[in-house]
Amino acid sequence: MITGKTLITGVIGHPIEHSFSPPMHNNAYKLMNMDYKYVPFHVEVENLKHVITSAKTLNIKGLNVTIPHKTTIIPYLDEIDETAEKIGAVNTINFKDGIAKGYNTDxxxxxxxxxxxxxxxxxxxxxxxxxxxxxxxxxxxxxxxxxxxxxxxxxxxxxxxxxxxxxxxxxxxxxxxxxxxxxxxxxxxxxxxxxxxxxxxxxxxxxxxxxxxxxxxxxxxxxxxxxxxxxxxxxxxxxxxxxxxxPGTHMLINQGIKAFKIFTGKTPSYESFEKPLLKHLQG
Ligand SMILES: NC(=O)c1ccc[n+]([C@@H]2O[C@H](COP(=O)([O-])OP(=O)(O)OC[C@H]3O[C@@H](n4cnc5c(N)ncnc54)[C@H](OP(=O)(O)O)[C@@H]3O)[C@@H](O)[C@H]2O)c1
Structure with missing residues (x-):
């Protein structure tokens, strides 16, 4: 159930409707009894510049970033982790004390x-x-x-x-x-x-x-x-x-687990991510 206390995380991309991240993160939140939800956000390229300020305003706790925004999001961040800076791409943003910090967990x-x-x-x-x-x-x-x-x-x-x-x-x-x-x-x-x-x-x-x-x-x-x-x-x-x-599912799961840890400080089980992913992939 979503209440006034529920914390929001999510993923931005374009397109986003086929993302496998929402079922993986939401299943882990459920199994770990965490009052969080993970939401897909469709963000067009021309609206990317508004994402960070909007997320701060809405008290969003964390965002994953997928194609085509992984590089173009960087100028809008307050801070960037050293590895993400060297890679030149961000797939995870953590919001804490009004600071948006980018990471790369791929x-x-x-x-x-x-x-x-x-x-x-x-x-x-x-x-x-x-x-x-x-x-x-x-x-x-x-x-x-x-x-x-x-x-x-x-x-x-x-x-x-x-x-x-x-x-x-x-x-x-x-x-x-x-x-x-x-x-x-x-x-x-x-x-x-x-x-x-x-x-x-x-x-x-x-x-x-x-x-x-x-x-x-x-x-x-x-x-x-x-x-x-x-x-x-x-x-x-x-x-x-x-x-x-x-198989590539392992990387997809492990990058998601690292992002989950950045968002919440907690590490979900591999199985909590794997089960919904395989269900979605196997149709
Ligand atoms: N498992 C995961 O978690 C995960 C995470 C990220 C991405 N991926 C997958 O990784 C793949 C690549 O993503 P990316 O973002 O790295 O793409 P990208 O930046 O577009 O790079 C694609 C690479 O593949 C080469 N390539 C593309 N088509 C080719 C062809 N027909 N023949 C030979 N080489 C070809 C390109 O070679 P040139 O340099 O010669 O153009 C380039 O080196 C995608 O399938 C994506 O879904 C998986």
Whole structure:
């Protein structure tokens, strides 16, 4: 029941009606007996400038930020966490004592998901894609004592921009580019593969994986950050080759759990987020 004491959190985006965050957060509030509600807010690009002042006026406690506002929201914030600033994108805003502070939980959400299966220390990691999600994940990865990062991408320019940015912002130099069509040349030397391109996402879930999978084997851990379908062609083929596979739902859940903690100070169970997500994804 919503009362005068109920606290409001939510997510802003455009479009927003297909967001999986409301069922995940609201289920956790319910199971934890917390008097909070999580609401989707459809915010058009031209109205973004009003969001922070409006949220403060309405005493909103926290907002997630999704496509297309993750970067353009930054100038309207009062403060930004160091990692989010380096990534250049915010997916979580906390409102406290009249201050709106931005965070990025996408990178840490991905890292926590991988570490559940394998350690990152001294590993050679290939990330496919050089867009927003890749940026969040790679910045966070470089704090984990990995050995090497390879960015496999279609556009060399976009990959080089990311690599230069990563090298400038960290002390890590062992980062190389490879054309997305030539990953066969390096796959034997790689331990962990992360797909951050939308190739294989519903409704185009039958297309070939973003990279050739013949050389993937039981020594590899393969994560696809696509969460619809639950098992992409990349994960299906990698599993057949004996690899350990991690679906994109894990990152989605873990980034949400980190945001929930920022909003409320409490950590919900993984299952409280997973159950409603799987229900929605499985229709
Ligand atoms: N699980 C989660 O929690 C989570 C969180 C965030 C995002 N995601 C998912 O991650 C995916 C990417 O999001 P993003 O925000 O990073 O997108 P983005 O900024 O648009 O970047 C997309 C990347 O994919 C590459 N790409 C796109 N289409 C391609 C194609 N046909 N062939 C080869 N490469 C292609 C692009 O290559 P170029 O540089 O060559 O253009 C770029 O590197 C989406 O599917 C999104 O749903 C999942």
């Amino acid at each position: 990178g840490i959400g991905a890292i926590v998901s991988i570490e559940k299966y394998t350690s990152l220390k001294d590993k050679n990691i290939m990330i496919i894609g050089a867009g927003g999600a890749s940026k969040a994940i790679t910045f966070t990865l470089l704090n984990k004592n990995i050995n090497q990062l390879i960015v496999a991408n279609r556009s060399k320019d976009n990959a080089q921009k990311l690599i230069t940015n990563l090298k400038n912002q960290t002390n890590f130099e062992n980062i190389d580019f490879i054309n997305i069509k030539k990953t066969d040349n390096v796959i034997d030397d790689v331990d962990i593969i992360i797909n951050t391109t939308p190739i294989g996402m519903y409704p185009k879930d039958e297309v070939a994986p973003p990279i050739k999978t013949d050389k993937i084997s039981s020594k590899h851990t393969v994560m696809d950050i696509i969460y619809n379908p639950l098992e992409t062609q990349l994960l299906k083929q990698s599993k057949k080759q004996g690899a350990t596979t991690i």
